Amino acid sequence: MVGEALSTAGLALAVVAVMIGGTYVAAVLDVLFTRLTMRVAVRPLAAAALPLRRAAQLALQRRTLTERPDAGTWALAPAVLAALAAVSLAVVPLTGTLIPVEADTGIVVFAAAMALVVVAVYLQGWSPNSPLSLVAAYRFVAEGLSYEIPFAVVLIGTALPARSLALVPIVTSQEHLWNVIRQPLGLPVYLITVLALSFWGPLALPEGQDVAGGTSLELSGVPRLLWRVAQLNVLVAVSAMGAAVFLGGWLGPWLPGGVWMALKTLFLLALLVASRQFFARVRTESFVVVAWTVLTPLALVDVFLAGIQAMVAAR
Amino acid sequence: MIADAVFWILAVLAVFSAWRVFRTDSMVRAAYWLLVSFVGVGLIMVMLKAEFLGVILILMMGGEMTIMAVFMVMFMMNPAGLNPMIMVHQNRAAMAAGFGSFALLSAVGLFARFPASVVAPTARATAELGTELLGDSMLVFQTAGVTLLAAMIGAVALVSVRGRFGPADEGSDAPEQQPAADADVDSSAPPSSTGPSSSAASSPTPPAPSTTPEVTEGAMPADHSHEGA
Amino acid sequence: MEGGAAALTILVVALGAFLILKGVGDVLNPPRSTAPSRVPFSGGLSPDTHAWNRYHVRYYPMALLFLAFDMEMVFMYPWAVVFVEEGLIALIEMLMFITILLFGILYTWREGAFRWS
């Protein structure tokens, strides 16, 4: 009983540690990529300290209020986003043995947690009772309703060869061939949809400059800091999941499983974070059209190809 | 022990948030209180070994409740509840329906013969569900597909503004409602109103704050019950 | 079940940690405001009304389409688990199901309901 509680606490701590570490790494990567794009000198030490310095500065600010905001939901929005990210990271097996949450329906839990991201972002935009922020909130609803289907469907595709919705079988089913090669459409669709999900880079529609920051427009001080952290948490969670279901998770030669998993997660995280420097922000309407008429059919094709392959492999 | 405690916490959470749905003025809050209630129920289902059904309930309700919030905000006057209002109407009928359905469901719970066998911890609930879908229930499954298609086409044909069938509002009558130019004119009810005329609100002095709901109800224009329908 | 307990713990811990951090921030720097400071920012001018309004969601056809597809996803999960065991019949069945739904997308797209401005 006690031992069980202790091991649960230990696993929860592991998730928290991975989350904090990953978030910090994502913030530093963003600084590095930004400075590289600006073509200014990159000082690694300064870049490593910069996120902490910025965070400290925000922590010292007095929070601002708006006219009659919905204070409860406003306070809840970043917390909900972070909690969802934490739960979705928790179902990802970190190594063959270090599995924080072993759920039979791992990818469904992940998809469910990520489906609720829409709630957090919508509340963040709705709550301050500010016009541009409201526009941003509704943009994200449009975005969210569009990415959710292809996002869930490509995840289902990875479950086919494993014959299970749990993540450990999904990773072990990639023993001979990673899903990124076996299902070539999967990872690209996944990456696009998770960019939308974490409202980052070209798909940062609710945080665009045209709405002066949108959902974070009225944020200052600690709430702003928490919102930024929660957003990076989501990026970390989706990178880890992508590494597990498409890049074979902890599988790999020579190095220990945990290192492989960390490297693969880092690779996807860097890819996602860097996208901000290469792609301009997309129009909401264009994204909706493409998500429904291109991404969703592609995701379905991906599932069927994966199914046929799995069937042939099983014969 | 812990499992019992968690169950009761979730059960109370589900009931409490379901009650809050009707006690808040804000449409967004109402929708998301309902979501909290569903999450509570979903987690209880997970505890009952129906892991897939519980999680999928949460997954679906995340999107669904957002759509509900967005639609309620679109059609309700005063969507954020900045002005006081009451979310419950036709109290007698509602209470009768509520208690009736509660009694019915309780009766099912009490009198139905549930299988006594304990679910084996190794049971693959999701796989069994899948086999069922591809086996005996296949017709149901495919009918669902056609029904969904019909729903989609129907919805789009009805609401699409620039579809092939002309503008969506063609031939429809816009409700005759006056813009809420000022507080007093606003509370005049539309012709279709069935509620009491809101004489209290059109008096120049607003009613004094009171804890009795009757006063507020008098102060409400009656048309909002139709708005939300 | 153990997994569920751990997941629930992590959920509560993360939720709690963020709310506590916000509380600590408010204790360190209690928020202060005046009426003009609470005006929502839109470039330095004041609005006439509250921002909250009956917001016209122009993508509502798409929202309805989403509802249908959300249902479809529910069916796909158990299908994926038994797919390999069931073989061809599962493939054909889901193909039929999906094709039916894709007609929905096609129709919606054809009607231009994904666009709104």
Next chain:
Amino acid sequence: MVVRSILARLAKKAPVPVFLISGIGGDEITDRLRLDDRLHVTDSPRPAMILMIAGRLTSDLKYAALQVHDQMAEPRAVVRWSPAERDPAAEVFPHFVAVDAVAAAAAATLAAAAVNTRDDLLAGSFPSSPPLLPDVEPNPWRGVGPWGQGGTGMTGGVPYGRPLPERAKDRDGLQLDQLLMRVGPFLPALPEGLILEVRLQGDVIQDVTVGANPFVEEAVPDSEEEELPAFPGPADLAPFLASLRVPVAVAELELARARHHLRWLGHALRVHGLAALGRRVLALSARVHSQGAGSSNALGSAEVVELRRSLERNFTLAWATRGIGRLSGDQLAALDGGPVARAAGIERDERCADPAYLALGFKPVVYAGGDALARWRLRLHEAEQSLRLAETAGNSMTTVTGTAEGPTGPLGRGPGPSSRLLPLLPELLTGLEWGDAVTTLLSLDLDLREAALTPPGSGVAPAWAW
């Protein structure tokens, strides 16, 4: 306390979050401020610590500046620089750090002052600027609900100090609320000083009214006040205005044009989500600037060529701008030339009338699309062309013809290009989604300072005609 001092020490080397306001004469400095590594220019005043005012504020700008000041989180402070001896409008800020420097050094001095002020604010040795506007609710109200909340009825009254939005007809046939949004003059996505009254239904614009240009100052008749300093107009237009009267080196004009286009590009890239690349382009434009006329090589044209190639391949940028903001034939005719017209296939360029340009083999750049994408491509192409011209021009001088092709359109013939564009905005923006409207506004390259030289409908002859 310990926590606070640790955090304060950690925060000291972070870039200072500043909200940047630029008044008259501040247009050149703001670019250099954006390039300063010590500053982080924010999109919203909420997280900013320093309100930085570059230039002289007109009375219209003053009120907006006060509002923005009060919206900033505490601790906050004002750091300002003004080219005028005395700036009556800015004196409403009781606590400010005034920077006294010539324009060329102002940016560096402002940034240094911002850093020092931030450090002092965090150390507590400089008081946070108090709220400046009177603390009164916009409307008197008292709660009338059972818990003291809200106004009367469903949508009446002024709950929490403001009425609710009203419903109005829409193109969908739904009668939903219309939100009146007043944007500007300091919304970072819009051209500096542009004020719009936008009626939004959902995220689609139903109606637009262009507000009064805040850079226009009404002369107060019979006032005892000393006369306001003459409005200099936008700084990067100066060589073009000069060329209306005296011959100017072609190289100088073309460098100024390239610099203008690159500045515009830097700003536009930032708004389109490519902030870091935008900063790089701004830095590039500053380098073009410092080269000046005369030196005819190494003007960064290789970099511009590379930039153009990479941006033309950027498919998300093309995707975000394609088909947005097309002008009708009548509207194009009203423009009387300029880049926006050339991007719609109208081959009009004042430079074609100048023998100096003809001798250099000049041919105007024309694009056919007429949308925001075509304007982007045209400006990039023109920037490259201008640098080439500047390289080959040598010492050739322009001929004074009374008109000149400015970076935004023809000068010297009636109202300026921005004055011609502003009246078109209501028709152009109505029916667009808000994001598309911003894209359109960006692509038009409006300059309210230039428009202030010829207030629309004022009947006043353009300032350059005198």
